[in-house]
Amino acid sequence: AQSVTQLGSHVSVSEGALVLLRCNYSSSVPPYLFWYVQYPNQGLQLLLKYTSAATLVKGINGFEAEFKKSETSFHLTKPSAHMSDAAEYFCAVTSPGNDYKLSFGAGTTVTVRA
């Protein structure tokens, strides 16, 4: 079975400050990892994905994440928060043999203070 744990259900940052969202995964096979963002009353939008290529993955809107096998982590960062980053963020895991059936974490809500 595969699963992810997102540490911290709510994160509050000041505009211009670093955004750090934590995700740890559990998988018995090499994982594929994803970060999605969800704005209020909308579906999920892919921010970035790791599929066994480069361990540092760059995504949209200035986000990036680093796959660390030794720590079973895939934390999401953005150097400078913008007001438009206020949303809910989900980490998800699957594997090549699982036909991209995703297991999602519980989500982290980000608020950005002016």
Next chain:
Amino acid sequence: ETGVTQSPTHLIKTRGQQVTLRCSSQSGHNTVSWYQQALGQGPQFIFQYYREEENGRGNFPPRFSGLQFPNYSSELNVNALELDDSALYLCASSSQGDGELFFGEGSRLTVL
């Protein structure tokens, strides 16, 4: 390029009723997945359809069923609705093996 569209966007049902949710996949995508997102939680995988056949199912009872049509659109049917079925139901389409899901905006079901 048309994205994933879902209908209806909102609906209210009562316990014991049945509901059908619809999804049109993105052009060129042959795989459709359905997820249930309860309030304050992450999406939970219900099932996936590929070439009109169910291709994997999550931990949901048989009263959750689906269909995929030759044009790759899909339906999610839920019978004997329960209060806990209240959730946002998300449809996602993909090309098999592509590795990226494209989500619709969801259908929000309220069961009273």
